[in-house]
Amino acid sequence: MNAAPLDPSAHRLSPHFSLAEMTVSATGSRLGLSNLPGPRELATLTRTAERMEEVRALLGNLPILVSSGYRSPAVNRAVGGSSSSAHMTGHAVDFICPAFGSPAKVAAHLARNLTAFDQIIEEFGDWVHIGFGPGQRRQLLTARRIRGRTRYTAGIEGV
Template identity: 55%
Template sequence: MTTRLTAHFALEELVATQHRRIDNRPPPDVVETLRTTAVQMEEVRKLLGDRVITVSSGYRCPALNRAVGGARRSAHLTGHAVDFNCYGFGRPKAVCRVLAASSLAFDQLIEEGTWIHISFDPRMRRQVLTKRPGGGYVLGLQTHKGEVQ
């Protein structure tokens, strides 16, 4: 059975994990946060021409967050973050450019190289970052020459 949060996002895809031994079922308060996050992801989808979004990570319980090497205070722990791709739109950098140039409210938008991380943490800082190849992050979206836009 599928639990629809919005027209295009289901609870099951926002809690899915490859780690079968970890129970990643969210508590009720996180389910409500995921519902709000899914509404925001519908806005992302509209900005990307209503193309399919493939979620690779949404909510992570503490054990799962540790298993994948997530940040100690990751917005995934509260259901505020989604890692995704929109293959029908283009590469992660192109997706990030569109989202960063929009009026979409978000806390963090990170071009992670092969995927996009977006957080709707209540701080809503509109922080745009690019992951560095050797680790760490730089503020802004980098061009192919390493310049920050």
């Protein structure tokens, strides 16, 4: 007997993060692309949601708004994501925490206080990308668009 399909709106990955918000994709919805993870990605995404609980606690337990968590390969291509994006494995989240402060302030605070992560990227002054991939590189980057291209510089302002 096959398991019932996941209902993203009802499936909680952790106390504050649902499958629906960790798979949200305006682009995927607009293009009619499925963005449900497979079993392996779902297990990883659950661990990522648990790590996001740690992030939330470091940010004073203030609400976090996820703009991108898991991305299916089709959704990742549609948004112009890297072919090796940690979003496709469920290891990465793009988010903001407006009640805490700007993305730069959030990224700097996490860079100083989070002990285990792969990447923290303050992107375009608009959001924070955090990756919990197996590499645990503790890589800190700032992304900016310069003449239509994304440029990454080492570090995060204030760290």
